[in-house]
Amino acid sequence: MAIDVNKITETIYWTDITEGCKIEASGNSKLFNTGDWRVDTPVFIAEKCTQCLLCVPVCPDSSIPVNNYKRADFDFAHCKGCGICAKVCPSGAIEMKMGER
Numbered sequence: 001m002a003i004d005v006n007k008i009t010e011t012i013y014w015t016d017i018t019e020g021c022k023i024e025a026s027g028n029s030k031l032f033n034t035g036d037w038r039v040d041t042p043v044f045i046a047e048k049c050t051q052c053l054l055c056v057p058v059c060p061d062s063s064i065p066v067n068n069y070k071r072a073d074f075d076f077a078h079c080k081g082c083g084i085c086a087k088v089c090p091s092g093a094i095e096m097k098m099g100e101r
């Protein structure tokens, strides 16, 4: 996809650029909301959940937060909608819906 240079509003001076444009630090999921890429969306049905926590370790994006040994709703800033959590849930407490929430 071509970048429309007329829409770039941020001014970056040469003094802000690293020597040789080296990338000096790794990326961090706190800085990148990879949930923007999500195509489908898991829906948590709390009434059906038995808190077995099977869904938590299988999530490749660590998008199922746990507080006091209980899972909470999804972290949609990072969930990519792969559906693995819905597949492993033995209680039908996660349903996949088409589309990004």
Ligand code: SF4
Pocket (backbone or CB within 6 Å): 048, 049, 050, 051, 052, 053, 054, 055, 056, 071, 088, 089, 090, 091, 092, 093, 094
């Ligand atoms: S796998 Fe299903 S029942 Fe178990 S904690 Fe996750 S949502 Fe709840």
Ligand code: SF4
Pocket (backbone or CB within 6 Å): 042, 058, 059, 060, 061, 062, 063, 064, 074, 078, 079, 080, 081, 082, 083, 084, 085, 086
């Ligand atoms: S849909 Fe995939 S990325 Fe999102 S919470 Fe479930 S396992 Fe994690």
